[in-house]
Amino acid sequence: MLLPFLWMISTSLKNQGATMVFPPQFIPDHATFQNYKDVTEAFPMLHFLGNSLLVAVLTTLGQLLLCSMAAYAFARMQFWGRDKLFLLYLATMMVPAQVTMIPQFILMKNFGWLDTYQALIVPGLFSVFGTFLLRQAFLSIPKELEEAAFMDGANHFSIFWRVIMPLSKPTLATLGIFSFMQSWNNYLWPLIVINDKSFATLPLGLSLLQGRWETNWNMMMAGVVISVLPILAVYLFAQKYFIQGMTMSGMKE
Amino acid sequence: MVGMTKKKTAFWIAVFLLPNLIGFLTFIVFPLLSSLAISFTNWDLISTMEFVGIDNYKQLMADKEFWAAFAHTITFIIGYLPLVMIFGLACALLLNRKVKLRAFFRAAYFLPVVTSWVAVSLVWKWLFNPSYGLINYFLSFVGIEGLNWLQDESLAMPAIIITSVWKDIGFVMVLFLGGLQNISTSYYEAADIDGANSWKKFWNITLPLLTPTTFFVTIISLINSFQVFDQVMIMTEGGPGGATNVLVQNIYNHAFRYFEMGYASAMSWILFIVIFVITLIQMKMQKRWAD
Numbered sequence: 001m002l003l004p005f006l007w008m009i010s011t012s013l014k015n016q017g018a019t020m021v022f023p024p025q026f027i028p029d030h031a032t033f034q035n036y037k038d039v040t041e042a043f044p045m046l047h048f049l050g051n052s053l054l055v056a057v058l059t060t061l062g063q064l065l066l067c068s069m070a071a072y073a074f075a076r077m078q079f080w081g082r083d084k085l086f087l088l089y090l091a092t093m094m095v096p097a098q099v100t101m102i103p104q105f106i107l108m109k110n111f112g113w114l115d116t117y118q119a120l121i122v123p124g125l126f127s128v129f130g131t132f133l134l135r136q137a138f139l140s141i142p143k144e145l146e147e148a149a150f151m152d153g154a155n156h157f158s159i160f161w162r163v164i165m166p167l168s169k170p171t172l173a174t175l176g177i178f179s180f181m182q183s184w185n186n187y188l189w190p191l192i193v194i195n196d197k198s199f200a201t202l203p204l205g206l207s208l209l210q211g212r213w214e215t216n217w218n219m220m221m222a223g224v225v226i227s228v229l230p231i232l233a234v235y236l237f238a239q240k241y242f243i244q245g246m247t248m249s250g251m252k253e
Numbered sequence: 254m255v256g257m258t259k260k261k262t263a264f265w266i267a268v269f270l271l272p273n274l275i276g277f278l279t280f281i282v283f284p285l286l287s288s289l290a291i292s293f294t295n296w297d298l299i300s301t302m303e304f305v306g307i308d309n310y311k312q313l314m315a316d317k318e319f320w321a322a323f324a325h326t327i328t329f330i331i332g333y334l335p336l337v338m339i340f341g342l343a344c345a346l347l348l349n350r351k352v353k354l355r356a357f358f359r360a361a362y363f364l365p366v367v368t369s370w371v372a373v374s375l376v377w378k379w380l381f382n383p384s385y386g387l388i389n390y391f392l393s394f395v396g397i398e399g400l401n402w403l404q405d406e407s408l409a410m411p412a413i414i415i416t417s418v419w420k421d422i423g424f425v426m427v428l429f430l431g432g433l434q435n436i437s438t439s440y441y442e443a444a445d446i447d448g449a450n451s452w453k454k455f456w457n458i459t460l461p462l463l464t465p466t467t468f469f470v471t472i473i474s475l476i477n478s479f480q481v482f483d484q485v486m487i488m489t490e491g492g493p494g495g496a497t498n499v500l501v502q503n504i505y506n507h508a509f510r511y512f513e514m515g516y517a518s519a520m521s522w523i524l525f526i527v528i529f530v531i532t533l534i535q536m537k538m539q540k541r542w543a544d
Contacts, residue, residue, distance in 0.1 A: 001361050001364070001419070004365075004376050004377065005364065005376075007376070007379075007380065008376045011379065019385060021385070024386075024390050067273065069268075069272065069273060070269065070270055070273030072269050074270075077266050077270075085274075092281050094529060095281075095525060096479075096480055096521070096524055096525055098504055098521045099284075099518075100281060100284035101508075102288055102508050102514055102517060102518050103283070103284035103285075103287040104280060105508075105509075106514070122276075125276060126273060126276035126277050155265070156269070184369070185370065185371075187371050187483045187486075188482060188505075191486075202369070203369045203370070203371035203372070204371075206372065206375060207486075210375065210487070217382070217385075220375055220379070221375075224376060227372050228368055228372050231367055231368065232367070239363075242367060243363065243427050246424055246427060247428060247431055
């Protein structure tokens with residue numbers, strides 16, 4: 001399982017001549033970090049990294065806020081048509097992304113958002129899955145807690161912010177990590193809405209790297225390592241939430 | 254709510270719900286409906302939209318390229334699904350025991366899952382390199398030489414399948430681990446008293462009790478694999494000679510390379526219908542297990 005990763009790292013430390021040796025060397029004779037230097041200097045790898053960070057962080061924070069607010073309304077408030085509306089939300093969950101991607105692209109074009117950060121962030125903020133997941137979490141919090149707070153004169157916002165949100169931290173963490181990973185790894189959407197390299201995120205940037213240096217595998221692998229390290233760090237740090245997120249995303253129906 | 258006027262309550266509902274609802278309607282419901290509408294037009298993004306009825310769907314039915322893409326997707330699934338299920342289950346069984354370095358192995362199997370498809374595809378493209386790739390190097394030990402993986406029409410799809418299985422084993426494993434943990438140990442204890450060996454225990458206890466999980470994992474993997482794209486786009490772009498042109502690659506080409514928005518939308522609705530049917534089957538079957 002780990003061999004491809006080790007081979008990736010090994011290649012990223014080779015000079016170009018050493019990648020074209022048969023039989024292949026696992027431990028390069030002259031290990032060098034030159035590729036990392038080259039790929040960040042001759043190619044805007046660090047800029048892509050920044051774009052990915054910006055997009056993933058904003059998408060995640062925005063999604064957490066918007067999903068939890070709507071989830072609060074769905075779980076904790078009474079209004080006409082609430083359950084039917086929520087059913088509509090649920091029904092859209094089985095629609096594959098490829099169905100909405102064409103009109104979403106046209107929408108971005110009409111908004112004048114092609115080649116902007118908005119195009120990368122805004123459509124990703126509205127996660128039905130996230131709304132669903134948080135609603136489930138909020139429903140499990142006992143009603144008595146908020147009734148007591150209402151008696152003390154608290155309004156919905158302070159109940160939401162001081163009672164419901166703190167009690168839902170594990171679910172929020174799971175959703176947050178999960179949407180960060182999705183945003184970080186997303187390729188198809190940036191491929192569609194971004195033409196201008198300066199807005200490319202890492203996956204798109206890597207694919208551009210491929211177009212530019214088809215044969216410089218050492219440079220490519222250095223680029224891949226740069227793109228993998230941040231998400232790997234987040235993963236090792238929050239393994240539990242990653243796995244929960246993946247499991248729950250599988251169980252979203 | 255206690256002590257609140259109706260007007261105030263309406264205000265709070267609006268505050269909490271509207272931002273999400275507006276986005277939901279704009280970026281999910283509206284695109285969904287317009288995608289259906291566009292599928293009945295011959296829009297190319299530039300000239301005016303013309304209503305063509307079900308022409309796109311009729312044309313699709315006779316479109317050899319579309320059916321080839323369908324067939325390639327099925328080929329992918331037939332190769333991918335059994336392998337990922339078997340390896341995923343095997344890993345889950347191994348790691349469900351108290352083996353040494355369990356945490357390390359779990360992390361190792363899950364590592365590809367958190368890595369982007371683009372990164373994984375590039376690494377495997379390099380592994381499949383015909384001249385200096387590691388895979389041909391290993392194969393040379395058993396006398397197989399010079400396979401031109403991604404440029405060979407009969408090997409490109411297997412290469413994509415191998416890559417995909419490797420990436421998803423960890424995901425399937427985690428779902429199976431969840432299922433295994435739901436099986437009560439008392440069954441195994443009873444079997445131990447009867448003197449059953451581990452193979453018999455697996456065959457008569459684990460596998461039958463794991464059926465709902467297995468079914469569920471199959472459905473999820475099936476839905477995901479109908480949408481296979483990233484690895485194909487990076488490794489072969491649907492080539493060589495269209496040999497790996499899968500459904501979503503075909504939709505992408507028609508929409509964003511040839512700008513046939515109507516035709517591509519019709520294709521995406523066929524994909525939707527396929528996934529919808531699979532989901533319906535899942536719901537039906539799940540009800541049966543729940544009772």
